[in-house]
Structures are given as C-alpha cells and as structure tokens.
Amino acid sequence: MVMYVIWTLLLFHVSAQHWTPLDEQLMPKREGRVRLVGDLSSAGRVEIYHDGQWGTVCDDGWDLAEAQVVCRQLGFPGAISADQGGRYGEGSGSIWLDDMNCKGSESLLSECCFKGWGVTDCSHKEDAGVVCQTDANILSIQFSVDNSLGLSGDLGLLFDREDGCDFSITVRDLGEESQLTFCVHRMILMSFPELNITKDSDNLTVDISQSCQSHVPGFLRYLYTRRIDVSSESAPCLHQLAFIFGVKKLMEDVGRVFTALIPEDSSFQTQLSMFEYSLRTGDLVLQENVLQYLSWNCEFFISSPVWSTISFHMMDALLQRSDLVLKDEAYLLEALERWIQVKGDEISQEQQAGLLSHIRFPLIPVDKLYDLQFSSSVLHKNQEILYLTGLLSGFEFNSLAFSKIRSHLDNTTSEYLPRIYIGDDWCVFINDTTIVYPYYNYYGQSSRYQIFYTPEHPSALYKDKRFQWQAWVYLTFQECSNYGVSCNSLPTARLTGYQYSNSDTIRYTNKLILSCKNENNVFHVQDFKNDLVEIPGNSTMGWSNPCPDSYNFRFVVSPQYI
Numbered sequence: 153m154v155m156y157v158i159w160t161l162l163l164f165h166v167s168a169q170h171w172t173p174l175d176e177q178l179m180p181k182r183e184g185r186v187r188l189v190g191d192l193s194s195a196g197r198v199e200i201y202h203d204g205q206w207g208t209v210c211d212d213g214w215d216l217a218e219a220q221v222v223c224r225q226l227g228f229p230g231a232i233s234a235d236q237g238g239r240y241g242e243g244s245g246s247i248w249l250d251d252m253n254c255k256g257s258e259s260l261l262s263e264c265c266f267k268g269w270g271v272t273d274c275s276h277k278e279d280a281g282v283v284c285q286t287d288a289n290i291l292s293i294q295f296s297v298d299n300s301l302g303l304s305g306d307l308g309l310l311f312d313r314e315d316g317c318d319f320s321i322t323v324r325d326l327g328e329e330s331q332l333t334f335c336v337h338r339m340i341l342m343s344f345p346e347l348n349i350t351k352d353s354d355n356l357t358v359d360i361s362q363s364c365q366s367h368v369p370g371f372l373r374y375l376y377t378r379r380i381d382v383s384s385e386s387a388p389c390l391h392q393l394a395f396i397f398g399v400k401k402l403m404e405d406v407g408r409v410f411t412a413l414i415p416e417d418s419s420f421q422t423q424l425s426m427f428e429y430s431l432r433t434g435d436l437v438l439q440e441n442v443l444q445y446l447s448w449n450c451e452f453f454i455s456s457p458v459w460s461t462i463s464f465h466m467m468d469a470l471l472q473r474s475d476l477v478l479k480d481e482a483y484l485l486e487a488l489e490r491w492i493q494v495k496g497d498e499i500s501q502e503q504q505a506g507l508l509s510h511i512r513f514p515l516i517p518v519d520k521l522y523d524l525q526f527s528s529s530v531l532h533k534n535q536e537i538l539y540l541t542g543l544l545s546g547f548e549f550n551s552l553a554f555s556k557i558r559s560h561l562d563n564t565t566s567e568y569l570p571r572i573y574i575g576d577d578w579c580v581f582i583n584d585t586t587i588v589y590p591y592y593n594y595y596g597q598s599s600r601y602q603i604f605y606t607p608e609h610p611s612a613l614y615k616d617k618r619f620q621w622q623a624w625v626y627l628t629f630q631e632c633s634n635y636g637v638s639c640n641s642l643p644t645a646r647l648t649g650y651q652y653s654n655s656d657t658i659r660y661t662n663k664l665i666l667s668c669k670n671e672n673n674v675f676h677v678q679d680f681k682n683d684l685v686e687i688p689g690n691s692t693m694g695w696s697n698p699c700p701d702s703y704n705f706r707f708v709v710s711p712q713y714i
Contacts, residue, residue, distance in 0.1 A: 183202060183262075184200065184260050184262035185200070185201040186198060186200050186201075186222055186225055186226060186261055187199050187201075187206070188284075189241075189243070190240045190241075190281070194228060194283065194284040194285075194286045195281070195283040195284065196240045197238075197240035197241060197280070197281045198222055198261075198279075198280050198281055198282055199243060200248050200249060202246075202262075202269055203269070205245060205246065206245065207243070207245050207246035207247060207249075207270075208243035208245075208246075208247050208248065208280070209247070209248065209249040209250075209261075209280040210247055210250040210251070210252075210278050210280065211236035211237060211238075211274075211278045211279065211280040212250055212251050212278065213250075213251045213252045213253055214234050214236055214252055214280040216231060216233070216256075217255065217256035218234060218252045218254045218261070218264065218280070219233065219234035219283075219284075220254075220457075221254045221256060221258045221259075221260070221261050221264060222282050222284075223282060223284035224259075224421055224461075225259065226284065227421065227425060228284035228285055228286065228421075230457070231283065231285065232283040232284065232285055233282070233283045234280070234281075234282055235280065235281035235282060235283065236278070236280060236281075237277070237278065238276065238281075239281050240279070240281040241279075242276035242279060243276050243279050246270055247270070247272045247274050247275075247276065247279075248269055249266045249269075250266060250271060250272035250273070250274055251266055252264055252265070252266050253265040253266070255494075256457070257457070257460040258461070259461050293383060293387075293409050293413075294381065294383045294384075295381075295382055295408070296379070296380070296381050296382070297378075297379065297380050297381075297382055297402065297405045297406070298379050299378040299379070299401055299405070300377060300378040300379050303378055305377065307376040307377050308373055308376055308377040308379075310337065310376060311337075311373050311375075311376045311377075314335045316337065317335035317336055317337050318338050318354065319335070319349075319353070319354055319355065319356070320333055320334070320335055320336075320355045321334045321355070321358060321372070322355065322356070322357045322358070323357075323358050323365055323368050324357065324359055324360075325359070325360065325361050325362040325365065330362050332365055332368065334368070334369070334372055336372060336375075338353065338354070340375055340376055341356070341375070344398050345398065346397065346398025347397060347398065358393075360389070360392065360393065361389075363389070364389035364392065364393070367386045367389040367390060367393070368393065370386070370390075371389075371390055371393045371397075374399075375397070382405070382406055382409060383409075384409055384412070384413055387406050387410065387413070388429075390402065390406050391403055391406045391407065391410075391435075392433075394406065395435075403433075403435065404437070407435065407438055410426065410438055410441065411441050414426065414441060414442060415445060415673060415675055418452075419456065419457075420446070420449075420452075420453055420456050420458050421458055423442050423446055424458055424461070424462060424466070427439060427442045427443070427446075427466055428463065431465060439469075443466075443469055443470065443473065444475065446470065447470065447473050447475045448475065448477050448665075448674040448675075448677050449673050450470075450477050450478045450484075451477065451478045451479065451574075452672060454478070454483075459487065459491065460491060460495075462491070464499060464503055464507075467488070467491065467507060468503075468506065468510070471484070471488070471507055471511070472510050472566075473571075474569055474570070474572075475571070475572060477571075477574060477665060477674060477677065478571065478572075479573065479575045480515075480520070480573050480575050481513075481515045481516045481571070481573070482524075484511065484571075485511050485516070485524075488508070488511065489527075489529040489530070489531045489532075492507075492530055492531050493530050493531075501534060501535075504531060504534055504535055505535055505538055508535050508538050508539070508542070509538065512566070512568070512569070512570075512571070513542035513543060513545050513567070514545050514546045514549030514550075514568055515546075515549075515568070515570055515571075515573075515610060516546055517575075517610065518546070518547075518550045518612045521546045521550070524539070524543060525540075525543055527539075545567065549568065549611060550611050550613065551612065551613070553613070554611075554657065554713040568713060569712065570610075570661075570711070570712050572663055572677065572708055572710065573710070574665070574706065574708055577606055577607060578606055578710070579665075579706055579707060579708045579709065580602050580604040580621075580706070580707050581704060581705065582600050582601075582602055582623060582625050582704075582705045582707070583669055583703070583705065600624060600625035600627070601622070601623070601624050602622070602623045603621070603622055604620075604621050604707075605618045605619060605620055605621070606618070606619050606709045606711075607619070607711075608658065608711065609658050609713075610711070619649055619650065619709075620649070621649045621650075622646075622647070622648045622649075622650075623645070623646070623647050623705075623707040624645070624646040624647075625643055625644075625645050625646075625705050626642065626644045626645075626646070627643050628642065629642065637684070639686065640686055641687065641688075642686075642687070643703070644684060644685065644686050644687070645680075645684070645685040645687070645705055645707070646683055646684050646685075647662055647664075647680050647685075647709075648683050649709070656714070657713060658712070658713060658714065659714050660709060660710060660711050661679060661710045662679070662680045662707070662708060662710055663677055663679060663680070663708040663710060664677070664679075664685040664707060665677050665708060666687070666705065666706075667704045667706070668702060668704065669703060670702070
C-alpha cells in the first residue's frame, strides 16, 4: 500500500518548484490536497487544503463516488466505504466542502461539484470520512547501487561525522509543516551543476513529502560515496531526490525497480501516477515502460474504472502505438468515444481531431465499419468530416487492391499498420504447461498442440480465404527433438502457417503473448522469428517473470500488406 501513496505524493511535489534558497519566497501551499486523519493510513476523517489551511468535508451528499475520488487521489486502488456522522472524530477550523456531488471519475476531490469553498450549514459532527482499499502484496525488491569507481569510503564517514561541514540543507513538507536540516559540504554539492551551488552559497531548501524524508540521509550520503541500497519502498523517493539534485545516473539505476513494480497494481492507478511523474521529471525510459505495459494490457485498462480519468497526453501517446493488445480497432474507437463523453468540454475540438486521426479506420472490421456511419456519439457529431474521411478510407481498403491504394500513400502513415488484434478470428490459446504422461492425446497429438484457421487478411477481399495454422509449445528438449526443432531454451513456442497464396502481397508479423495461468494481465509480448519464440529468462525479459512455470500462451496471427 505504501507504493500507491508515495507515487501520489510525489506527483504533488515534482509539479511544484523543487528547491529554493532559504531567503527566497516560500513556495505556495498545494491547493486541493487531501489527507486522512485517523489511526490508519487508509481510513479516517477527510480533510482538504485550501486558502492556507486544512479543513473538513461535510457528509451531506457524501457517498461511495466521493470516497472513490478521495482514495484514488491519495493513491489507493479505491474505496471500501464512505463514512458519515463524524465517525473519526470532529475536526476543527473551516468546513471547506458541503453538498458534494462527484461522478467518481474525477482526479481530485476539488474537481467535484459542491456549494463553494467554505459555504456550508454543517457542524463538525457531520465531518465525512472514508475507508480505502489496500493491497499488502507489493513486490519486495532490494539491490545495491555502486557507482563509486574507487572513491574512498572515508567520504561516507565525512558525511556521518559532519566534520567541517559548511552548508545546510533543509528538507520540508509544506503540507505537514515538518522539516529536517542536514549539515553537508559545499564542495560535494558543487559537483552537481543543476543545483547552481556557488562558493558563496550556504543553504538550500528542498520540498519533499514527509513519507520520503526518512530516505534523505541515505541519498545525501550517496552524494559522497556514490553507493546506496535501493528497495521497492525507497525507490520512488530516491528517484525524486535524484531528479531534484540532477543525479541522472542514480535516476537510471533506481528506474530498474520501476520496471518490476509496474505490473503490481491491477487497478492501474500506480501506472497512471508513474506516467504523470515521468512527464514531470522527463524520464523517457519510465514513460516508455509504463506505456508498453498499458498497451499490452489495453483491454483490461479500458475496462477499468481509471480509464475515464487518464490525461489527454496519455491518451494521445497510447493511440499512436502499434503494440496495443485488444479485440479490434472498433473496440478502441468505442473506448475513445466513451472517454471523450466523460471529459466533455475539457477536451478541445482540436484535441478531439488529433485523437481521432490516430484511429486506424481501414483496420476496423467491415461490418462494424458500416455501422459507424449511423453512430450518434459526441465525437462523431463534433468531428463529422474526419469521421467520414475515415469511413471512406476504410471502405477503400476493403474494396480495392492494396497496390492501387499504395500508389497514393504517404510512406510515413501508420493508418494501415495493424495493432495486436486478439479477436477470435486471429488467435488461439494454449495454457496446459504441465508435463503429463503420456505426452500425446487420443489422436496422437501433444496436449500443447493446436490447429486453427484465420482469414488470409482482414480486408473483405481476402476475409473468406482461410489459412491453416499449427501452434506448439515445447517444454523439454526431447519434445523439440521429436518435432525436428532446435531449441536453445525452454519453453519454446512454434507457429507454422500454410497456403501462402499471396505471399508477395501479404506478410505476417505474428506475436506470442504471455500471461500467468491464473491471471489475465500480460507481462510479455514477442515476435515470432522463423516460426519460433524462445521464452526469455528474467535477465532478458522486459518485465520480471511472475510465473516461470505456469504460462498462458496466446498465439496471434497478424497479417499486413507489404
């Protein structure tokens, strides 16, 4: 649960000014921040920060939708209950919000409808509270970073003893009015240009959440020794500190933890926080890792409650990708339409047009393409010309030879490039990954063997031409040998097709999708090469392998025009 909260708190801090000398004007408080007051971090009286002070929320209109917004704002997966009647004790000071009316999709409580700041007829006996969902099953990771390159260990003792220190660093959390002061050496800080420390400087103030303050001494010691121990709990805080101080090498090293943590949150809330954080810190590696995971799990992401809350920047980035795993292109368009319906006037006409331009109309199944012309969605009404242009492109794709279309194409277009479509026409599952004797079923075939058929191509010109495919999963080198296959590692997947009647026009970029046997979330996608995929180990796989002995194998056929 700590991870969800830390990521949310980091977003508040990196979006503000990161440090100032003590004699400069104090950074403004973070308007609209919420907190829970109680014995548990996941339950308590709801308080919100406004106009320089914390205040409570009246329970008039307080329901589960409001509680969901509060819990997600705090980084929890969701809410269990919305509590009324001052269950967590009476607050003091202002009652900032009354007659709350949330949709449940808002990112911040202050984005919901309410009477007005401080407009209320309530007393503190009606202070609202919440109980948030928690998840204690966070992956525990620990490793050591050593970039010392022969630096003396005595430098660490210099920090510990504070001998001859001539510079002070104040670490504060303005929301909690707490701060710590550390005595360090100016010469050490001057080796980090982003801090703009000069020989005349003698102090620095860093704003960071209270939950991260316990990790500051270890980070400051790293500035001396270039050595530090990193855990899944400390990683977000160390990454933020490295960003503030401009320690790019440590940012890269700590980022290794994020890759392992991304799949841990099935609610997708942590991934959203990581993405927004990556935008603010300019961490392109973290940004790509998050987008790749969300792309591979696109269908689950779209059906989750957080889909309606994602930012325009995330939606724009996702729609441009070709590694989205989903039923078909029509499913993606429907998801975009629902998102725009929820966002309303928040998304401008220009932004709507930009997003719609990323939809690959030619790859929408032709029967669904026909139905689209009768759509009454907000997006269709607002972008009618673009919609009609897309429909025309789709009908051309399904009625003309691609050689005719290709002569008028811009070579940079991705309009005809397929994503990873997993509709029933294009894939097959093999999920029996346990060796059971005898190896073969009644028909003399392995239980990890499937024959299936797909259209030659999604275009209406080829849709009725059926191709036969054979899919295998080999778990032993003996199985590989029995089928005349040379396997370098196990397990190995094989996909072989027949009847390539249009091989000069159509090529296949087939994929293998891996998920755990008892879970749906995808953790690896790989191209077939020479009809084979050898499943990589943890050291070469993009994500940590959560189920090394129990996979779901999804074989996906992906034809495209050459």
